[in-house]
Amino acid sequence: MAHTSYPQSYYAASANPVPDRPELNGEVETDVCIVGAGYTGLSTALFLLESGFKVSIVEAAKVGFGASGRNGGQIVNSYSRDIDVIERTVGPKQAQLLGQMAFEGGRIIRERVAKYNIQCDLKDGGVFAANTDKHMKHLESQKKLWERFGHTQLELMDAKRIREVVGTDNYVGGMLDMSGGHIHPLNLALGEAAAVESLGGIIYEQSPAIRIDRGANPVVHTPKGRVKAKFVVVAGNAYLGDLIPELSAKSMPCGTQVITTEPLSAELAKSLLPTDYCVEDCNYLLDYYRLSGDNRLIFGGGVVYGARDPADIESIIRPNMLKTFPQLKDVKIDYAWTGNFLLTLSRLPQVGRLGDNIYYSQGCSGHGVTYTHLAGKVLAEALRGQAERFDAFAELPHYPFPGGRLFRVPFTAMGAWYYSMRDKLGF
Numbered sequence: 001m002a003h004t005s006y007p008q009s010y011y012a013a014s015a016n017p018v019p020d021r022p023e024l025n026g027e028v029e030t031d032v033c034i035v036g037a038g039y040t041g042l043s044t045a046l047f048l049l050e051s052g053f054k055v056s057i058v059e060a061a062k063v064g065f066g067a068s069g070r071n072g073g074q075i076v077n078s079y080s081r082d083i084d085v086i087e088r089t090v091g092p093k094q095a096q097l098l099g100q101m102a103f104e105g106g107r108i109i110r111e112r113v114a115k116y117n118i119q120c121d122l123k124d125g126g127v128f129a130a131n132t133d134k135h136m137k138h139l140e141s142q143k144k145l146w147e148r149f150g151h152t153q154l155e156l157m158d159a160k161r162i163r164e165v166v167g168t169d170n171y172v173g174g175m176l177d178m179s180g181g182h183i184h185p186l187n188l189a190l191g192e193a194a195a196v197e198s199l200g201g202i203i204y205e206q207s208p209a210i211r212i213d214r215g216a217n218p219v220v221h222t223p224k225g226r227v228k229a230k231f232v233v234v235a236g237n238a239y240l241g242d243l244i245p246e247l248s249a250k251s252m253p254c255g256t257q258v259i260t261t262e263p264l265s266a267e268l269a270k271s272l273l274p275t276d277y278c279v280e281d282c283n284y285l286l287d288y289y290r291l292s293g294d295n296r297l298i299f300g301g302g303v304v305y306g307a308r309d310p311a312d313i314e315s316i317i318r319p320n321m322l323k324t325f326p327q328l329k330d331v332k333i334d335y336a337w338t339g340n341f342l343l344t345l346s347r348l349p350q351v352g353r354l355g356d357n358i359y360y361s362q363g364c365s366g367h368g369v370t371y372t373h374l375a376g377k378v379l380a381e382a383l384r385g386q387a388e389r390f391d392a393f394a395e396l397p398h399y400p401f402p403g404g405r406l407f408r409v410p411f412t413a414m415g416a417w418y419y420s421m422r423d424k425l426g427f
């Protein structure tokens, strides 16, 4: 079987030392077998190991191979769809529980970084940038909404104030969340994997789960081995394929692209983002950007429904970067890559249990750095028998994509067109 390595991203090029991990050969037994070593799998493993469970992870490629090692690195709180939508969908009690958890993932990341001394360039401060007055009104109501659930560290910014933190005239205002921030995402995953191993967890790489025997004693099969476990946690997200057909019908992998400039002079970097916060705008097809630890601009955006790799990433993303920062017109792009996140129709995470002992969490629809860390905690609580917070997620309704699986791509591509028109026209 082919050895799958990291894409040629800035993160892979600047990763902390990556140890070789074994492929699974033969049969092993454990309490919990986790499928996938992204943030969901690693966070779940850490919480379980800290509670005394034996844990093995099977990873199809390498730790952080998926979205967790390729993302924009932005610690964005809350969910891809906000709590008011949850409230309208499932009522106030469940919304209260989910609302209280909306900022917990960012705290978990900071605790992990501190406790396990993870070197991942963690910086505080995230900006939601408003391109239009309508966006600004949305941010004002979002602030009120989040404050209702106890999240009070938010600052609204007018056009003058946002200009102090983002060096462009494109925005009419914004909102600063000091509990947001940014990280080197692959180094966070690698640090978490090392923490898993320091607690006795085992990670097998190049070991895709190709079949799961369900029932009282589930078994996860890989090409050369199998893991017998009391519980299985499925954390393969957009890279899972059709391993669990019930899940793939209600979710769709989507690609988003990231470019990274050559290192900028300290002066130029400071003129773009004087306070080193990360930024995402409020468009549905949003731009997101930040500085790296070595003063490059990392700029992402674009969505390819159905997760096909676009031929020339730089030509898609660079024009957006220059619209925001025309002063970068002569700057070279050193890296360009794509990665897949998993979209659900509601844009809310898909969480649940198959039978008594196979758990899953996936589909956080593009905003997953914080949610996946929370998901690990909530899944571990459920395996320990405290399922109240898990149930609050598991009860969120999910629907198959209209037109069935074969029509998912064209239908939602229409949706993307609609939203991009909406962004352009400002309604």
Ligand SMILES: Cc1cc2nc3c(=O)[nH]c(=O)nc-3n(C[C@H](O)[C@H](O)[C@H](O)COP(=O)(O)OP(=O)(O)OC[C@H]3O[C@@H](n4cnc5c(N)ncnc54)[C@H](O)[C@@H]3O)c2cc1C
Pocket: 035, 036, 037, 038, 039, 040, 041, 058, 059, 060, 061, 062, 063, 064, 065, 066, 067, 068, 069, 070, 071, 072, 073, 074, 075, 076, 207, 208, 209, 210, 235, 236, 237, 238, 239, 240, 241, 243, 255, 256, 257, 258, 288, 300, 338, 339, 340, 341, 361, 362, 364, 365, 366, 367, 368, 369, 370, 372
């Ligand atoms: C380009 C990009 C930019 C993004 N930017 C941001 C951002 O700035 N902020 C934010 O909040 N969110 C962002 N996201 C989303 C966020 O990165 C994801 O939501 C999150 O990382 C998902 O983590 P995960 O562990 O669930 O999945 P993944 O990180 O994708 O991990 C899944 C892992 O499972 C493995 N796997 C799959 N199938 C199998 C199998 N059968 N057997 C064994 N292993 C398997 C894969 O190889 C992979 O390593 C971005 C996503 C992308 C793609």
